[in-house]
Structure formats: C-alpha cells, structure tokens
Amino acid sequence: xxxxxxxxxxxxxxxxxxxxxxxxxxxxxxxxxxxxxxxxxxxxxxxxxxxxxxxxxxxxxxxxxxxxxxxxxxxxxxxxxxxxxxxx
Numbered sequence: 001x002x003x004x005x006x007x008x009x010x011x012x013x014x015x016x017x018x019x020x021x022x023x024x025x026x027x028x029x030x031x032x033x034x035x036x037x038x039x040x041x042x043x044x045x046x047x048x049x050x051x052x053x054x055x056x057x058x059x060x061x062x063x064x065x066x067x068x069x070x071x072x073x074x075x076x077x078x079x080x081x082x083x084x085x086x087x088x
Contacts, residue, residue: 002043008033020059027055
C-alpha cells in the first residue's frame with residue numbers, strides 16, 4: 001500500500017531500504033511495479049523484485065532459523081513429572 005497522494009505507474013522502479021537489527025548496513029531491494037490498484041481510498045501496487053543480494057539472503061536465512069528455533073521450543077513438552085517413588 002502506498003498512500004492517498006502517491007502517483008506511480010506500471011514500469012516504475014524503486015528501491016526498498018531497511019536496516020534489520022544486528023546488521024551493520026541497510027539492505028536495499030530493487031523493485032519494478034507490475035500492477036497498480038486501489039484498496040479502499042489507498043493506492044497499492046504489485047511489484048517484482050529485480051534481484052537479491054547476499055545481505056538479503058542472509059537476512060532471510062536468519063529469519064528462517066529463528067522461526068525454526070521458536071517452533072522447536074514450542075513443540076517441546078511442558079509437562080514435568082515429579083516421580084517421588086524413584087527416591088524411596
């Protein structure tokens with residue numbers, strides 16, 4: 001989604017730039033607009049990435065690892081059995 005006053009058309013190019021926590025430099029992702037449409041009163045676009053650099057791939061891999069670690073922790077049993085008969 002863009003905004004109410006943004007004028008953009010098919011074929012326009014732009015770069016999305018963001019700096020994830022823990023990364024020294026910003027990641028820049030080049031896009032080209034392939035579809036323009038409205039969502040209510042807002043302009044929106046469909047875009048195609050024009051390339052993926054190594055920093056973007058590193059970021060995607062780090063997110064995937066964190067998600068897998070979270071799932072692993074969530075799937076571990078939370079039941080604690082106190083077997084007092086074992087010490088008797």
